[in-house]
Amino acid sequence: MLDYALLDALAAVVRHGSFDRAAKALNVTPSAVSQRVKLLEERVGSVLVKRGQPCVATASGALLCRHTERVQLLEADLGGRMPALPGAQAGAWPTLRIGVNDDSVGTWFLDAVADFCIERSVLLDLVIDDQDHTAQHIRDGSVQGAVTTQAEPVQGCRSVRLGRMRYHAVCSPAFHARYFAEGVGRDALRSAPSVEFNPKDQLQKRFIRRITRADIDPPMHWIPNVAGFLRACVIGLAWGMCPERMIAPYLASGELVEIAPGRHVDIDLYWQSWRLSIEWLDDFGAMLRKQAVDYLD
Numbered sequence: 001m002l003d004y005a006l007l008d009a010l011a012a013v014v015r016h017g018s019f020d021r022a023a024k025a026l027n028v029t030p031s032a033v034s035q036r037v038k039l040l041e042e043r044v045g046s047v048l049v050k051r052g053q054p055c056v057a058t059a060s061g062a063l064l065c066r067h068t069e070r071v072q073l074l075e076a077d078l079g080g081r082m083p084a085l086p087g088a089q090a091g092a093w094p095t096l097r098i099g100v101n102d103d104s105v106g107t108w109f110l111d112a113v114a115d116f117c118i119e120r121s122v123l124l125d126l127v128i129d130d131q132d133h134t135a136q137h138i139r140d141g142s143v144q145g146a147v148t149t150q151a152e153p154v155q156g157c158r159s160v161r162l163g164r165m166r167y168h169a170v171c172s173p174a175f176h177a178r179y180f181a182e183g184v185g186r187d188a189l190r191s192a193p194s195v196e197f198n199p200k201d202q203l204q205k206r207f208i209r210r211i212t213r214a215d216i217d218p219p220m221h222w223i224p225n226v227a228g229f230l231r232a233c234v235i236g237l238a239w240g241m242c243p244e245r246m247i248a249p250y251l252a253s254g255e256l257v258e259i260a261p262g263r264h265v266d267i268d269l270y271w272q273s274w275r276l277s278i279e280w281l282d283d284f285g286a287m288l289r290k291q292a293v294d295y296l297d
Contacts, residue, residue: 003043007068009036010048010057014065015097015142017054040064057140065141066156066274069097073144073278094280097125099134099146102197103165104269106226107245108295109147116287120280130200131267138272144281145273154272160289162269163296169207169263170247170256171239179239184260186212193219195229195238203241207265241265245295269296 012022013033023030041048048061057065073094100109105126117124127137134146138154153159171180171192179192189212194204199222208216221238223229230246232238234255242256244264250256269292273285 006040011068014057062140095123097143099127099137099143101131102226112291162292166244167241167265172236175236193238195221195240
């Protein structure tokens with residue numbers, strides 16, 4: 001039989017990325033967490049966590065994390081149906097841990113899911129990552145669902161298309177006059193500073209290749225904050241790829257202009273979640289697919 005105290009320790013380390021933060025979440029000492037993970041590794045005969053900053057699950061560890069998360073969700077689901085069940089916490093709110101990109105959080109995602117979470121008493125625990133990488137969090141067992149660009153289902157998951165986010169290359173009028181008055185070509189894009197969210201962000205490079213058919217490395221600002229990213233474009237610090245929904249009022253007011261009108265980049269988004277049937281998780285996925293129609297193309 002699996003020892004769920006040990007499995008909970010493993011899942012907490014992977015979820016929080018360190019033994020110290022896992023210890024705080026479990027209300028035990030870091031030494032106790034380390035001992036539990038080590039004992040579990042000895043019992044299964046395999047290394048389960050790659051120690052580092054952050055700690056990440058090995059392939060075997062990810063399998064055990066997914067199992068643990070599923071058991072916890074099933075128990076929460078059962079407790080909601082049978083509040084008299086021993087160990088069930090009356091009025092306990094289930095938590096849905098989702099991998100999602102910051103642009104979605106800043107534009108449409110929260111609006112789409114708010115009513116469901118309020119009506120069904122579901123808590124959100126959002127893991128923010130680039131949309132090309134959120135599916136990895138399902139693989140390592142740290143989330144139960146993800147908004148991702150990956151159409152192919154992760155093993156043990158289902159994948160459904162949500163819609164398309166459209167991105168435009170924008171900058172301030174003054175920035176445009178300074179760098180793009182003679183057009184948007186290789187020389188202009190090579191000299192004009194751009195902004196990227198983090199090293200995983202490939203939207204600016206994708207746009208440059210589409211315009212120039214070349215790999216160009218312009219001066220680069222790194223701003224891993226969606227509001228700061230947008231602000232950098234508005235105040236003339238750089239140009240960047242911004243979601244259409246986010247920049248619409250700035251384009252209307254003239255605070256932003258497109259550097260290449262009509263040359264947008266479209267990103268298809270998918271919802272991936274476990275195939276394991278859990279009523280409120282299934283209902284959440286169905287609701288998200290329905291609501292996304294109002295927010296995505």
